Amino acid sequence: MKSIQRTGVIRDYDMHSASVRAGYGLILALCVLLVIVAVFPLIWVVLAGFKDLKEFVSSTSLLPEKYDISMFTTTWNQLGIAKNYLNSLISVVGSVVCALVFNGLLGYGIGILRPKGYGVVKKMVMFSLLMPTTISIVPLFMNIQNLGMGNSFLPLWLSFGANAMYIILFVQFFESLPMSIIEAGRIDGCSQLQTFFRIVLPLSKPICAVISIFAVNAAWSDFLLPYLVLRGGDKQTVMVRLFVFSTEQTVNADNMMRSVVFSMIPPIILFFIFQKQLTENAVSVGIKG
């Protein structure tokens, strides 16, 4: 008999008992139900996107009458979503660069250089993890206004350079690196900055990849600060646009559903490419939220 590797509470020999077998069947059924609950809303919203307004508000069928992709392209063109996609792309790229460079350098200082007094910084970063984030959005917005950075991507990019979670992830990774390699570089005459770019960074590809993936998704989905900074201007991202739609109710329900589909496409693509990295590292990143 082919033995299956069981890692859970139920052991192989338990399966001889009929009641455990029945229980295991129930577990599988519940897991399948779980998958359906997780995926069904996504399938539904795509199907709903094929309905026109009249059908969307009156039809009592989950399936659309016809599958015409021009429903999506018309909405895309009418609402000018391409421009928002471009803005989101600019916002995401800058955010990821800032997330890697600024958090990485600060993490390098805390994790490897450890100059006199670094412990205070480490404690303050840890403390920021526990502080509620939305609380400071009002004074932060005022600061941005006072510096004349309204309707600009700059504050949004830079906000990703101040992420306590990413700093901690960098510190934890750097602390696990073999110090001997880093010291060898120092003896060879590399400056601290050269050591970072020539030795530490090439060794840190895994953590950089993980932080990039999460930062891409966070930057794409972010809308509260982007809304305050970019509203009314020509730099609105997809999420800002969607938020404006939902608060001002300027678009019809059917166009709204298609916009929801548009906003979900990049994260879903990201998910399917990087599902392994995402599910494996959700533990360290997810502990915050």
Next chain:
Amino acid sequence: MRAQPKASRARTAETFKSWLIMLPGLILMCFFVWEPLFESIRMSLYKTRNVELVRFVGLDNFISVVTKDDFLQALQNTFSYTFWSLLIGFFLPIVMAILIGETTKGKGFFRTAAYLPNMLPGLAVIILWSAFFSGEKSGVLNILLSGLGIPRQTYLTRAEWVIPIIILIATWKGAGATTLIYMAGMAGVSAELYEAAAIDGATVWQRIIHILLPAVRKLAGTLLILQIISVFQIMYEPMVLTKGGPDNASLSLMQLMWQYAFGGSMNYGKASAVAVIVTLILLLMTAVYSYFNRKESDWD
């Protein structure tokens, strides 16, 4: 003798350069995280006009905010959010982790599927679910339930239903990530422990109660406090789904803060007063939790 000061000067230079490398990150942390925290405390004590502080008014903002009816309603609602979130959102990931953890074939697939909603933009999720709970006959839940013969309901206009519904949506989005954290914790339990218990005659159920659950108790405590901190800040979900309605029944404290600041009146002082109150409540709850948590570990 002369090498000594030279070496120490070199060390000082090293320290200086190290701080220089950390400086950009530190400036950003100050600007985006630390300074706004203190600034919100300061602003809550001032009368503000647009982005200017006009004059120091002591606790006036707090008094004016707290004595309005909508504050008490929002406070009560926020605790109600927390209650429902613990009832629905706290236990579900533990159950999901146990279920998925017991599967053999397809475990990776179940994990991935459970995590998928977590990747979706929160705003899009709320709008998507608003169509599910729509009170029209074309609302998805109404379509599904009409198959069971249940008549059309208007879900989001019922004061007693809105908060549980919003928590259900938040749980749909967030439970998968928490499940993965529990699964990682549960994977740390050695299979030999289960084997030994089984030899002693422990049933599967007893093994879950006496081995698996105690193993993740500490983790559950941490996640509980993180969940409370996060749900206490609930804001955009009711803002988008119900606008705080019906009749303020889903208005949250942070939403009240947003309304003061960006809802037209631009009263940043009062908005900061609400933010400070929320922070104080959270700090208090964290302190109470760690006090009891310490007591508990003393008994162990």
